[in-house]
Structures are given as structure tokens and as C-alpha cells.
Amino acid sequence: MTETLSPPHRAGPGAPRQAAEAAILAAAERVFGRHGFRGASMNEIAREAGVPKPNIHYYFGTKEELYRSVLENIMTFWLQDADYWLVPERQAQEGFEGYIRAKMAFSRERPDASRIFAYELLQGAGNIHHYLSTTLREHVARRARTFDVWRTERQMPAIDPTHLMFAIxxxxQAYADMSTQMTALTGHAVLRDVDFEAGLQTILRLVLGFCNDIEDRG
Amino acid sequence: MTETLSPPHRAGPGAPRQAAEAAILAAAERVFGRHGFRGASMNEIAREAGVPKPNIHYYFGTKEELYRSVLENIMTFWLQDADYWLVPERQAQEGFEGYIRAKMAFSRERPDASRIFAYELLQGAGNIHHYLSTTLREHVARRARTFDVWRTERQMPAIDPTHLMFAIxxxxQAYADMSTQMTALTGHAVLRDVDFEAGLQTILRLVLGFCNDIEDRG
DNA sequence: GTCTATACGCTGATAGAC
DNA sequence: GTCTATCAGCGTATAGAC
Known part of the structure; x- marks a missing residue:
């Protein structure tokens, strides 16, 4: 799966190489997450990874190839939760709650990954356009089928599935991407458990409350 | 108001100067909106504004000072809608609907401004931290008082005002900042009126539906 | 006031010693 | 395979002619 954008020199697996590659990818996720693609420098990534700068080029080729490797890691991660939670076999309430909790956990545990995705979308998504219009599109289509089942079972009202997913x-993700705004408002130096919990409860009330609107609509 | 970050040389008003400054600010908003602060180049701004590059430095000083001028324009704009719509004198439903419509209109009409704000938050909001922890904080406090009135009048349930505003x-703003994701999903080249309308209806149902939840909670 | 020409730092990337 | 030393190019910013 991660072979599609492999380094230019793929001689052998090699334990030291794997360790260096992992360190570089982790450092790259942090640095790209702080500054975006253009703002990040190979120097900073090398320093943070604890490797000499040329080694990054040796392992990953260009800066853009390294960036795309990081993006790929994030993309595969990003889809998993919905296929687990937003499926017709579950109850709608349970599915939405589990999914929203998982998304909030992702914002808390991998904020840099979320920010890289946000930067990429702001830039115009040139590096992931194919992914968005194929994989993600089918992903949303599966959610549409799930919502359709739930609607016929009167577990939720009819709604545009794309825009509902977009809202969630x-x-x-705002709790990762715009956390600076939230910390300035709360006065906390960083977002704490209590902030994530309050945000989670707010989002749950909006989305689960919507599901319960079924009665008002006949 | 916009005097706080004035150009280094403020000799006189002068009609040609004002025209050039306006062209530069408009071009800067577009270019910063596309690429963020680091990704934008003075060359591109100068070309897009139709002025020689040194003139920008002459009028606005450094790149960062130009950027802060653009940010200031955006910030003042950003607050206006809430003081008009989210006030106790209105009905809750009317207030939320008007506010959400205004925010969606902002995303449609000034997407670059919305993106610049998003970039700035992703970067850590170093240029607007003071604004966030003073002006915006008081802004949210006023919303909290409005929601308090509405709650006592049984127009909406109790909720954490900061997180509700954050959700809205x-x-x-996702319809500006993440529009690329939406266009890839809809298949449209750019977001069209029908997309904004569908998004608006989705958000309205989530938020207005929440207000109607008052009965279930006693 | 305005703009051409230029200085100079920092970037991504590589050549070549080990 | 690994890393020191270095290059070419683009970035912001300014000196100085007009």
C-alpha cells in the first residue's frame, strides 16, 4: 500500500534504514503540520529527525515526494473510523456517537496529521485530488447507503449525506486545525481533556439531536 | 482604525497612492489566500496588483507588515454579523438563521479572507493572538449573554456558548477553507449556488433542530 | 514619488570524500 | 551506505538613478 510512492533507491529493507525512515516521517509530520508544505524546510525536518539533511533526499528523493509519503500515511488512517462506525448494521445513534468520538480522538492524538490535511486542502489539494475524487468519493457513497437504510428504518430523517459528513x-477537525483559536478563548495554554469533552458533547447534541428530529417530520 | 499598522512613510493622502494601496491590498488578499504567508511571494503580489515590487515595500514596509494590514481588514469584517444577529432582542431561531446565512455568504463572497484566517490559525495565530484573547473573547462573552437570555425564555436549551460558536x-468556514474537498466530492469544478444552499440547509437543520430540543429536556 | 538594478540570505538539491 | 561541503536559484529587501 505504501509502495506507490517509494524512495528512489530501494536496495534492501535494512534495519538502520527503517529506523531512519520512521524518524524522518515522524519529524516530517510534525514540521509540515506546523508550517505547511512551503513553510517547512528540509533543514528543520533533518534537525528534528536527528539525521543529516542529505539522508532525507537519499531515502525519499525530493521534498515533494517526502510530503506525499506523509500525506499517504494520513489518508489511509483518515478513512478507517467511518467503515467501522457508519455501517447499516449499527444503530444510527450508536454509529454517529462512535464516529464523532473517533474523529475527536484523532484531532487530539494526531493534530499535526489533521493540520497537514487542512493545509493541503487550503492549497487546493493538488497532491490528493485523485484520492478525493475516487477513494473519498466512494467512501461518502457508502455512508449515503448507510444513511438511506437508517432513514427507511426511521432512525434518522432524510438529509444530504455529503453535506452532513462535511459538517462532522x-x-x-477544528479542534486540531483551529485549536489556537479555542485556547485563546478558553485561556488554557493548550486544549485539555475538559475542552475536548465539552466540544464532543456540543457536537453530539447537534448531530444526535438531528437524528431525533424524525418525529417532527412525519 | 486601520491606522494602527500604517505604512512607514505617511506623507500625505494623495489619490494615486490610495489607488495603489487598495490594489496592493486586494492582490495581497488573493495571493495570501492562495498560498498562506510563507508560500506567498512579493513578486506575485506585485504582478497581480500591477505595480512594481519596490512600491509595495515603499507603501507597506515589510512583507509581514503588509500581511498584518490584510489580516486587520479581515478581522474587523469578521465580527460584524454576530452583533447584528445574535442579540437578545431577536428570536433565537431568527438570530441563528440570520447569522449562519451571513457566515455562509462570507465564505462564498470572500473565500480568500476566510482562508487567510484559517492559515493564520494553523500557523499558531502569532499575528492575531492579542486580538483573539481580547476582542474575540469579549465577542463570545456577549454571545453567551444572548444565549442566556434565550435559555431563560425557553427559546433554546443550555449549552456551552464557546463550543457552539466554534461549531458554527x-x-x-469549511465552505471556503475546504471547498476543494467539497468540489471533488460533488464533481463540480467550483462550488455553485446549489452547493452553498444545500450546505446552508444542513447546518440550519443541525443548529435550529438543537434549539427545538428544549421540550425534551424539561 | 517612482522604479531599475542589485545585494544577500536561505532554500532544495547534489557531488564526491569516506 | 553515509555525510561534509557546496552549488544554483529564488526569496525579501534596498540603494540609487530618474
Whole structure:
């Protein structure tokens, strides 16, 4: 799966190489997450990874190839939760709650990954356009089928599935992407458990409350 | 108001100067909106504004000072809608609907401004931290008082006002900041009126539906 | 006031010693 | 395979002619 954008020199696996590559990818995720693609420098990534700068080029080729490797890691991670939670076999309430909790956990545990995705979208998503219009599109289509089942079972009202998913993504990812705004408002230096919990409860009330609107609509 | 970060040389008003400054600010908003602060180049701004590059430095000083001028324009704009719509004198439903419509209109009409704000938050908000912890904080405090009145009048349930505002901002701004994701999903080249309308209806149902939850909670 | 020409730092990337 | 030393190019910013 991660072979599609492999380094230019793929001689052998080699334990030291794997360790260096992992360190570089982890450092790259942090640095790209702080500054975006253009703002990040190979120097800073090398320093943070604890390797000489040329080694990064040796392992990953260009800066853009390194960046795309990082993006790929994030993309695969990003989809998993929905296939687990937003499936017709579950109850709607349970599915939405589990999914929203998972998305909030992602914002808390991998904020840099979320920010890299946000930067990429702001830049115009040139590096992931194919992924968005194929993989993510099918991903949303599966959610549409799930919502359709739930609607016929009167577990939720009819709604545009794309825009509903969009709303959930934006609300949950804001706790990573726009955390600076929230910390300035709360006065906390960083977002704490209590902030994530309050945000989670707010989002849950909006989305689960919507599901319960079924009665008002006949 | 916009005097706080004035150009280094403020000899006289002068009609040609004002025209050039306006062209530069407009071009800067577009270019910063596309690439963020680091990714934008003075060359590109100068070309897009139709002025020689040194003139920008002459009028605005450094790149960072130009950037802060653009940010200031955006900030003042950003607050206006809430003071008009989210006030106790209105009905809750009317207030939320008007506010959300205004925020969606902002995403449609000034997407670059919305993106610049998003970039700035992703970068850590170093240029607007003071603004966030003073002006925006008081702004949210006023919303909290409005929601308090509405709650006592049984127009909406109790909720954490900061997180509710955060949710509304993230959902509406996503139609500017993450529009690439939406266009890839819809298949449209750019977001069209029908997309903004569908998004608006989705957000309205989430938020207005929440207000109606008052009955279930006693 | 305005703009051409230029200085100079920092970037990504590589050549070549080990 | 690994890393020191270095290059070419683009970035911001300014000196100085007009």
C-alpha cells in the first residue's frame, strides 16, 4: 500500500534504514503540520529527525515526494473510523456517537496529521485530488447507503449525506486545525481533556439531536 | 482604525497612492489566500496588483507588515454579523438563521479572507493572538449573554456558548477553507449556488433542530 | 514619488570524500 | 551506505538613478 510512492533507491529493507525512515516521517509530520508544505524546510525536518539533511533526499528523493509519503500515511488512517462506525448494521445513534468520538480522538492524538490535511486542502489539494475524487468519493457513497437504510428504518430523517459528513469533519477537525483559536478563548495554554469533552458533547447534541428530529417530520 | 499598522512613510493622502494601496491590498488578499504567508511571494503580489515590487515595500514596509494590514481588514469584517444577529432582542431561531446565512455568504463572497484566517490559525495565530484573547473573547462573552437570555425564555436549551460558536464557525468556514474537498466530492469544478444552499440547509437543520430540543429536556 | 538594478540570505538539491 | 561541503536559484529587501 505504501509502495506507490517509494524512495528512489530501494536496495534492501535494512534495519538502520527503517529506523531512519520512521524518524524522518515522524519529524516530517510534525514540521509540515506546523508550517505547511512551503513553510517547512528540509533543514528543520533533518534537525528534528536527528539525521543529516542529505539522508532525507537519499531515502525519499525530493521534498515533494517526502510530503506525499506523509500525506499517504494520513489518508489511509483518515478513512478507517467511518467503515467501522457508519455501517447499516449499527444503530444510527450508536454509529454517529462512535464516529464523532473517533474523529475527536484523532484531532487530539494526531493534530499535526489533521493540520497537514487542512493545509493541503487550503492549497487546493493538488497532491490528493485523485484520492478525493475516487477513494473519498466512494467512501461518502457508502455512508449515503448507510444513511438511506437508517432513514427507511426511521432512525434518522432524510438529509444530504455529503453535506452532513462535511459538517462532522469540519466540526471535529477544528479542534486540531483551529485549536489556537479555542485556547485563546478558553485561556488554557493548550486544549485539555475538559475542552475536548465539552466540544464532543456540543457536537453530539447537534448531530444526535438531528437524528431525533424524525418525529417532527412525519 | 486601520491606522494602527500604517505604512512607514505617511506623507500625505494623495489619490494615486490610495489607488495603489487598495490594489496592493486586494492582490495581497488573493495571493495570501492562495498560498498562506510563507508560500506567498512579493513578486506575485506585485504582478497581480500591477505595480512594481519596490512600491509595495515603499507603501507597506515589510512583507509581514503588509500581511498584518490584510489580516486587520479581515478581522474587523469578521465580527460584524454576530452583533447584528445574535442579540437578545431577536428570536433565537431568527438570530441563528440570520447569522449562519451571513457566515455562509462570507465564505462564498470572500473565500480568500476566510482562508487567510484559517492559515493564520494553523500557523499558531502569532499575528492575531492579542486580538483573539481580547476582542474575540469579549465577542463570545456577549454571545453567551444572548444565549442566556434565550435559555431563560425557553427559546433554546443550555449549552456551552464557546463550543457552539466554534461549531458554527467551523461548519460555515469549511465552505471556503475546504471547498476543494467539497468540489471533488460533488464533481463540480467550483462550488455553485446549489452547493452553498444545500450546505446552508444542513447546518440550519443541525443548529435550529438543537434549539427545538428544549421540550425534551424539561 | 517612482522604479531599475542589485545585494544577500536561505532554500532544495547534489557531488564526491569516506 | 553515509555525510561534509557546496552549488544554483529564488526569496525579501534596498540603494540609487530618474
Amino acid at each position: 469533519w469540519s466540526m471535529t | 464557525w467551523s461548519m460555515t
